[in-house]
Amino acid sequence: MISRRNFITAITTGVAATALLSACGNSGDSGAGTVEEPTVINYTWWGNEDRAERTNKAIALFNEQNPTIKVVGTFTDWAGYWQKRSTEAAGGGLPDVMQWDLSYLRDYAQRNQLLDLGAAGVDLSGFEQTLLPSGKVSDKQFAVPTGTNAFAIYYDPAKLKEIGVAEPTGVWSYTEYKKFLQDAGQASAGKYYGSSDYTGVWWQFNIWLRQNKIEAFTADGKLGFTKADLKNWWGSVSELRGTPALISPDQVTQLLPKSPFGANKTVSEPTWDNFMGGYLGDSGATELKMVAVPSDDPDNLGLFLKPAMLMVASAKTKNAAAATKFIDFMVNAPEVGDIFKTTRGVPASKTQREGTTFEGVDAQVVAYEESISKYLSDAPEPPIVGFGTLESEFLRIQEELNFGKVDVDKAVEQWFISAEDVIKQNA
Structure with a gap:
């Protein structure tokens, strides 16, 4: 088993546990509804049945920990995913939260379709500074990596x-x-x-x-x-x-x-x-x-470490606070890292990596990224x-x-x- 604290190099220090609990736990659902009438946000992703099973497990955990918010998930295969997003964007109806790919980020960001997640309050303190530019357009953090690959x-x-x-x-x-x-x-x-x-x-x-x-x-x-x-x-x-x-x-x-x-x-x-x-x-x-x-x-x-995939939110979401909280949970919560292992790439957040146990194939992927750590340079924009x-x-x-x-x-x-x-x- 690989020691999680030896992963690559030291990342930004001082990530407070209280900050994580505030982001991922039950405290202060700013902008949320009530237990009786929770705020509903839609989340969509591409993938196979394995990813769907893992994602639904993470969604269920979030809903359990945040009873005033209800995340409703849908998924499709890669081929149909971007056609649906294009149709929705043209009609002004992108889902609240979406799994995203680097290839399409600049296009949607420049057309003002995506929410600035840095300004919205997603906790980025556990991410390597060399990785974050991959989610930036015009110096705004429109996307946050879920994991890395090399x-x-x-x-x-x-x-x-x-x-x-x-x-x-x-x-x-x-x-x-x-x-x-x-x-x-x-x-x-x-x-x-x-x-x-x-x-x-x-x-x-x-x-x-x-x-x-x-x-x-x-x-x-x-x-x-x-x-x-x-x-x-x-x-x-x-x-x-x-x-x-x-x-x-x-x-x-x-x-x-x-x-x-x-x-x-x-x-x-x-x-x-x-x-x-x-x-x-x-x-x-x-x-x-x-x-x-x-x-x-x-x-x-x-x-370089490339985001295996990213998470974004619609600029037109009516529930930005709830959407931001869900994204923060999906990229930072240790429990989510343990659900996905390396199927979304090696967890990009230090907090999530250190809360995840890597064995077998997952450990092998982490070991490879450790082995090339001294050669890594900034991820491309x-x-x-x-x-x-x-x-x-x-x-x-x-x-x-x-x-x-x-x-x-x-x-x-x-x-x-x-x-x-x-x-x-x-x-």
Whole structure:
């Protein structure tokens, strides 16, 4: 079991227990109704049945501790979630409280759809100062992270032992990383591939940019990198495409909804650390491991803690005090951390982390974030408006490159045309 008090580094000190009790307990329901007629607030989230079960348990606990407020919860899958929010925003009827994703924060905040939670009084004293900017737009705290995740390279130690390839240490350059993928693909004699093509993953590109001291976006919402930078990135694995090192995109499509790694077709996969439970369930593996991403500068891995998800409130809620109290409970209460463990990411609040027991897979995720703590830098601010389209186009065009429909130069031109159009539309 991992010691909760050794998690990453010391965060802001002096979080008073009385403050937590005031935020999460039964004292002073400012703005609330009565026990007979409680104030009703609506909360919506995306996720599967497991998240729904955990969330409903947390809601029931809040309602029990705050009898003058009643939270009513609804959830849907990711695909339908944002269409519903768009429709509600157009009609002026967003739910009181919502689970949120970083990609959509700037868009809704700039359109004055979200409540400033810092001004509303959510307790932020237990959060790392390097993490809070991810929920800020125009210096207002519109969103509060529920948990953190970090990027990692997953691998299956049993498969590597089977094919006679050494496990990676996580201290490696991109040249060494590519050799690992080549060795794994060749040694398995067609049974496994090394990985999917990591150059189609926007967030790994973002990390590579940070390793080279390049920002993805400028402060005024423009691209911070050049065509030459993207050409360098997409061209860096040209010799691996069409070889056992990388599984082809058509095979990836055939395996959906599982990933190639979850479907036991690759020995490794780059993604966020909180995917561990899903990968274990999909693959049936008894053990999976994570190491840090490669970097050509061993002192700069470009890593950061990204909000796994956030919580926001509607700017038009008629029950701001009750909504704020519920958000404070969901991000700070130790009991909530113990309900969710790392399924929302590693709890972002120090108070919640220290009240949570991590074992098994949860402990493994926490241990990974501890192992990279000295390399972490500030989380990026919310992406520009239209980022979701840019990310989708990044993968789509890179897949065309993999299919041989375009060369690297043409792929880069296509993406920049698409990106510049999105930026212009949302300027």
